[in-house]
Amino acid sequence: MELQPHFELMASYNQWMNTKVYDAASRLTTAELNEERGAFFGSIFGTLNHVVVADTIWLKRFAAHPASSARTLAVIVDLPAPQRLDELMFDDLEGLKAHRRWLDTVIINWVGALTDDDLSTTLSYHNTKGVASKRRYSSLILHFFNHQAHHRGQASTLFSQAGVDIGVTDLLALIPEEVEI
Template sequence: MELQPHFELMASYNQWMNTKVYDVASKLTTAELSEERGAFFSSIFGTLNHLVVADTIWLKRFAMHPSSTARTLAVMIDLPMPQRLDQVMFDDLEGLKAHRRWLDTVIINWVGALTDDDLSTTLSYHNTKGVASKRCFSSLIFHFFNHQTHHRGQISTLFSQAGVDIGVTDLLALIPDEMEI
């Protein structure tokens, strides 16, 4: 099975959903975004920051992959490595939103350059606790996108608690209908 088209779909879905999330977040006040809601990262804003932290960590790891496509992630290398999973990368929604848009563009460009050879290799890295790992690169990319979906699901619930509806969130909305001829 060729995986790259699936990763392209996931990158598009990621960008589409992040746009929706930030559009809804823009309708809330700073107090509503920062309100403790019992989520793992406390608030809507805390969870949005966590997604930027985690994406930054993974993209910096992916930039170290020995493949030629890692060059598309060279922009990530000079970014500081987040020190904690709950680190606040931006303390205002507009700064966070602009960075999120930039990250989503980086992700789309990187995924578009992936090759089957890249996907069939392994990636050696250290987790945030310093534990060394060596895992299948394509499986790590699946994790990367699944992690985003997981936390956006939490954000969707937090939006519901705040009385706002994010609308359709299903990946199915981006999968084209295959009409029989």
């Protein structure tokens, strides 16, 4: 089974959903975005910031991989490495939103460059606590997209509690209908 088209779909879904989430965030005040809501990362803003933190950590790991596609992540290498999963990389929505849009474009370009050879390799890395791991590259990319979806689901609930409907969130909305020939 060829995985790259599935990762391209996930990258498109990621970008589509992030646009919807940040549009929803723009409808709230700064106080509402930062209100403690009992979520793992506290607020809507904290949750959105966490996804950017985690994406940055993973993209920096992927950029260090010897896979040919990693060259497309050279723009990530010089970003500051987050030290904590709850670190605030931006303290305002507009800065976070602009960075999110940029990250989504980087992700789409990187995924578009993935090859079957890249996906069949392993990636050696250290987690944020310094523990070494070596795992299948394709499985880590799957985790990368699943992590984003997980926290956007949390954000969706927080938006709902704040009275903001972000609309359809299903991946199904981006899967094209098959036409019989």
